[in-house]
Amino acid sequence: MARGKLRIYLGAAPGVGKTYAMLSEAHRRIERGTDCVVAFVEHHARPRTEVMLQGLEQVPRKEIEYRGTTFTEMDVDAVLRRAPAVALVDELPHTNIPGSRNAKRWQDVEELLAAGIDVVSTVNIQHLESLGDVVESITGVRQKETVPDEVVRRADQIELVDMSPQALRRRMAHGNIYQPDKVDAALSNYFRPGNLTALRELALLWVADRVDEYLQQYRSEHRVSKIWGSRERIVVGLTGGPEGRTLIRRAARLAEKGAGGEVLAVYIARSDGLTSASPKELAVQRTLVEDLGGTFHHVVGDNVPVALLDFARGVNATQIVLGVSRRKGWQYVFGPGVGATVARDSGPDLDVHLITHSEAGKGRGLPVSRGARLGRSRLIWGWLTGIGGPALLTLLLTHSDADLGLTNNMLLFLTLTVGAALLGGLLPSLASAAVGTLLLNWFFTPPVHRITIADPKNMLALAIFVLVAASVASVVDLAARRTHQAARLRAESEILSFLAGNVLRGETSLEALLERVRETFAMESVALLERESDVEPWTCAGRAGTGQPVDRPEDADVDMPVGDHMALALSGRVLPAEDRRVLAAFAVQAAVVLDRQRLQSEADQAKELAEGNRIRTALLAAVSHDLRTPLAGIKAAVTSLRSDDVEWSEQDQAELLEGIEEGADRLDHLVGNLLDMSRLQTGTLAPLIREIDVDEVVPMALGGVPDPESTVVLDIPETLPMVAVDKGLLERSVANIVENAVKYSPDGKPVVVSASAHADRVEVRVVDRGPGVPDEAKDRIFEPFQRYGDAPRGTGVGLGLAVARGFAEAIGGTLTAEDTPGGGLTMVLTLPAATSPPSTRPGLPATATS
Numbered sequence: 001m002a003r004g005k006l007r008i009y010l011g012a013a014p015g016v017g018k019t020y021a022m023l024s025e026a027h028r029r030i031e032r033g034t035d036c037v038v039a040f041v042e043h044h045a046r047p048r049t050e051v052m053l054q055g056l057e058q059v060p061r062k063e064i065e066y067r068g069t070t071f072t073e074m075d076v077d078a079v080l081r082r083a084p085a086v087a088l089v090d091e092l093p094h095t096n097i098p099g100s101r102n103a104k105r106w107q108d109v110e111e112l113l114a115a116g117i118d119v120v121s122t123v124n125i126q127h128l129e130s131l132g133d134v135v136e137s138i139t140g141v142r143q144k145e146t147v148p149d150e151v152v153r154r155a156d157q158i159e160l161v162d163m164s165p166q167a168l169r170r171r172m173a174h175g176n177i178y179q180p181d182k183v184d185a186a187l188s189n190y191f192r193p194g195n196l197t198a199l200r201e202l203a204l205l206w207v208a209d210r211v212d213e214y215l216q217q218y219r220s221e222h223r224v225s226k227i228w229g230s231r232e233r234i235v236v237g238l239t240g241g242p243e244g245r246t247l248i249r250r251a252a253r254l255a256e257k258g259a260g261g262e263v264l265a266v267y268i269a270r271s272d273g274l275t276s277a278s279p280k281e282l283a284v285q286r287t288l289v290e291d292l293g294g295t296f297h298h299v300v301g302d303n304v305p306v307a308l309l310d311f312a313r314g315v316n317a318t319q320i321v322l323g324v325s326r327r328k329g330w331q332y333v334f335g336p337g338v339g340a341t342v343a344r345d346s347g348p349d350l351d352v353h354l355i356t357h358s359e360a361g362k363g364r365g366l367p368v369s370r371g372a373r374l375g376r377s378r379l380i381w382g383w384l385t386g387i388g389g390p391a392l393l394t395l396l397l398t399h400s401d402a403d404l405g406l407t408n409n410m411l412l413f414l415t416l417t418v419g420a421a422l423l424g425g426l427l428p429s430l431a432s433a434a435v436g437t438l439l440l441n442w443f444f445t446p447p448v449h450r451i452t453i454a455d456p457k458n459m460l461a462l463a464i465f466v467l468v469a470a471s472v473a474s475v476v477d478l479a480a481r482r483t484h485q486a487a488r489l490r491a492e493s494e495i496l497s498f499l500a501g502n503v504l505r506g507e508t509s510l511e512a513l514l515e516r517v518r519e520t521f522a523m524e525s526v527a528l529l530e531r532e533s534d535v536e537p538w539t540c541a542g543r544a545g546t547g548q549p550v551d552r553p554e555d556a557d558v559d560m561p562v563g564d565h566m567a568l569a570l571s572g573r574v575l576p577a578e579d580r581r582v583l584a585a586f587a588v589q590a591a592v593v594l595d596r597q598r599l600q601s602e603a604d605q606a607k608e609l610a611e612g613n614r615i616r617t618a619l620l621a622a623v624s625h626d627l628r629t630p631l632a633g634i635k636a637a638v639t640s641l642r643s644d645d646v647e648w649s650e651q652d653q654a655e656l657l658e659g660i661e662e663g664a665d666r667l668d669h670l671v672g673n674l675l676d677m678s679r680l681q682t683g684t685l686a687p688l689i690r691e692i693d694v695d696e697v698v699p700m701a702l703g704g705v706p707d708p709e710s711t712v713v714l715d716i717p718e719t720l721p722m723v724a725v726d727k728g729l730l731e732r733s734v735a736n737i738v739e740n741a742v743k744y745s746p747d748g749k750p751v752v753v754s755a756s757a758h759a760d761r762v763e764v765r766v767v768d769r770g771p772g773v774p775d776e777a778k779d780r781i782f783e784p785f786q787r788y789g790d791a792p793r794g795t796g797v798g799l800g801l802a803v804a805r806g807f808a809e810a811i812g813g814t815l816t817a818e819d820t821p822g823g824g825l826t827m828v829l830t831l832p833a834a835t836s837p838p839s840t841r842p843g844l845p846a847t848a849t850s
Helices: 019-032 047-052 077-084 105-114 129-139 151-155 167-171 178-190 193-221 243-256 279-291 306-313 329-334 338-345 374-396 406-424 426-444 454-503 510-518 577-642 650-682 729-744 800-810
Strands: 006-011 037-041 062-066 069-073 086-089 118-124 157-161 233-238 260-269 295-299 317-323 349-356 524-531 540-543 560-561 566-571 688-690 712-717 724-725 751-758 759-765 814-819 825-832
Touching: 006 193, 019 037, 019 047, 019 086, 019 118, 019 157, 037 077, 062 167, 077 105, 105 118, 129 193, 129 374, 151 724, 157 193, 233 243, 233 279, 233 306, 243 260, 243 317, 243 349, 243 650, 243 724, 260 279, 279 295, 295 306, 295 510, 306 338, 306 454, 317 338, 329 338, 338 349, 349 650, 349 712, 374 406, 374 426, 406 426, 406 724, 510 524, 510 540, 510 577, 510 688, 524 577, 540 577, 540 759, 566 577, 688 729, 724 729, 729 751, 729 759, 729 800, 729 825, 800 814
Parallel strands: 006 118, 006 157, 037 086, 086 118, 233 260, 233 317, 260 295, 317 349, 712 751
Antiparallel strands: 062 069, 524 540, 524 566, 560 566, 688 724, 751 759, 759 825, 814 825
16 A cells, blocks of 8 residues: 655744645645545634634544543544545644553654555644754743654655744734734744744745755756756865864855755875874764765875865865864964965865864874874974984084083983984984984083093993983884874774675775775775686776776786685785785775675666566567457458458448558557567667757647647747757657547547746646546556556557657656646656757747647
């Protein structure tokens, strides 16, 4: 049983007219013959609402006794037994009396929908669960009755019942909402102009978000590639620091202000191996941006501003969001910084936003995780501190009048040695110890300016200095290495956790996984190679990157075998041994993803084969019935004419010949549709696209329609733009649509064929006044060998609309079904407009009508 559809009237406050609108909709549906009942509607003694209940069938309510008082609630069982097509249920967030079937009314509605009953209901914006805190801060009242947002989001239709605060307050003052004794209190409290304005804004914004979702769904279903309206694409530059969360949230707020705004967070990693930022912080920021509807990207580049601008231009971004630099003021002597450079080089098409945050100006410090090897700049600073530092310190001490003594001098030199170890590792610190020893001996140990040492105590002090400096340097370097190893292992665990999660969820495609490998290890290209046996050549199963592709694993800079006949080949640089452990995990995952994709492909092929078998079975059934019917008529007519026992009059002979001709035409039409469907199924259809005018094709498609002058009305403007389609396929598609509409349209009500232009497409609408098709069957009528109901002049095997949609999609268009206002079915054929300007033909009328 198909699930029922939910329609919700959403309002900003009580009294805007939600229940009145719901009851008006019920009267409209009853006039159209729909079985509609009132399951539960509360009129609150409002005269206009109470009048609207007249003429509507109301299901008796269920009485429940609670604490000595009798209450009435919706009787779900009674509604299910009545089984109407549509049920009206007011106040969706209502909390039922204890002892009811469900705790909340929206749960009652879920049961009705599951039973196939359409429901029309009402909700105020303040009752949405996610807006509880916001509404309380505005009105000062905490809403106790709420409905989960997801319940309302899943509604098939949401209609906003809007009213200005001034009009709502006038309605309140006239006594149309509350009793007169409650009006003054309501106007001075909840119904203040400020409250109503804020609630109205909440409702408008919430509905606007839903409209945007429906628009995106429509554009996806109709393959509309051109952007409608302005679309902001905001790139957020991340450093891996804690300020990234602030930047992501700020960018999300900027994106919400535009139609279809998109947030792309990007982290620029240097090409020296694994990321130097905190993997944990990057994982948190990745989760945050994905929760906010954005995407996270990991890009490799040594020049951060250039890489960031290249990425932004590559994704057609309109704005870049960066954080104010964490560098201290004196550090700007080394350059203007990333933010200033990006703002300077962004050009007129990119807006750059610099966002302040709590970490601004505090300095970067050392990397939190030490996740990468010491870079070139660290080594340079280490050697400068180890070699240049003792020289500068010696110059300062020799030109100073203060005599600190040999012990204090040694401590100062020892400090430089420790600093060299922190910056550059063991070798710069050992060099610092050696240089410091020589300088101490030459300048500060008697006799000065000589390498010899007169006092044995000073010799012992220098020896201890060398020993302590070397020991401290070794310990500091060992601690740095252990920290680096721990951070590296943490980064590896993050990567392995990512892989394990993808295995469980089955989310990552092979191309995305290979791109992740390339980004993680800063490679130019990554390819997954495989072969059938040891003697077969290698073939590429998937690749990522822009580097030169490799044909064999041995030609790559790094190769990681996966089994006997598969290998992961990386080009760009040689990886150290410790990176191969993580690479092996990626290689195994790539093999798993490839196997999964192939299994999915085989499952799809099996599904296609099953569909082909179903079509063949249906074809046999059609041939055995629908094709034999006209053949039987032709056979009977021919046998009668050949009979010598009966002398036929000229009128009888004409009728028999006419029957033969009609039967032959039916056979020709049926066989043509069967051949067309076989071409669509086998993929042998090759459309010839060229620019034509719609008004030239549509009249030609009416050749097979009986008496087109009285059964079809054309409304095709001559000013329409040309369309880029295959003329023959378009004609056949329109012919099948029109013939189907004429077949189901009642006598005296012609089919209307109209056309109009919308942006980069042209719509041809075929409108009939027949019985129509319910929503759950609108897609099914386009399937092969499907016929909805009984055709009044039913001739065919149910392929007309299937062929029409197949031809429409083959020429780049779409074919959908809609309800005709007032009853009937409307077929909407959407065609791509040509890029050239529309042709004008003077002297012709603006509309072709027949």
